[in-house]
Amino acid sequence: MTAEKILNILLVEDDDVDVMNMKRAFERNRITNPLFVAADGIEALEMLRSGKVPHTRRMILLDLTTSATRSKRTTSTSRVIC
Numbered sequence: 001m002t003a004e005k006i007l008n009i010l011l012v013e014d015d016d017v018d019v020m021n022m023k024r025a026f027e028r029n030r031i032t033n034p035l036f037v038a039a040d041g042i043e044a045l046e047m048l049r050s051g052k053v054p055h056t057r058r059m060i061l062l063d064l065t066t067s068a069t070r071s072k073r074t075t076s077t078s079r080v081i082c
Contacts, residue, residue: 008058010036012044018063 013019019037026035036053038044044060047053 006057007033008036008054008056009033010038010044010047010053010058010060012038012041012060012062014039014063022061 011019011022013022023035025031026033034054036047038047041062044062
């Protein structure tokens with residue numbers, strides 16, 4: 001995969017089993033994109049702000065059931081950052 005085609009994926013998920021299932025699904029489907037994992041919205045925002053997740057070509061997969069308030073706040077703040 002060339003550098004311009006790489007899509008950095010940030011998974012925001014608080015359930016370790018769901019994280020494991022997502023990683024397994026990526027492997028089974030040969031998805032080789034970099035996968036970054038945050039346990040909650042606050043950690044996700046810190047990762048985005050710090051540059052731990054590269055600024056180019058990124059997608060956020062957000063578990064909306066962790067906490068409705070935090071997820072809404074994370075979604076609106078991440079729009080500003082991205």
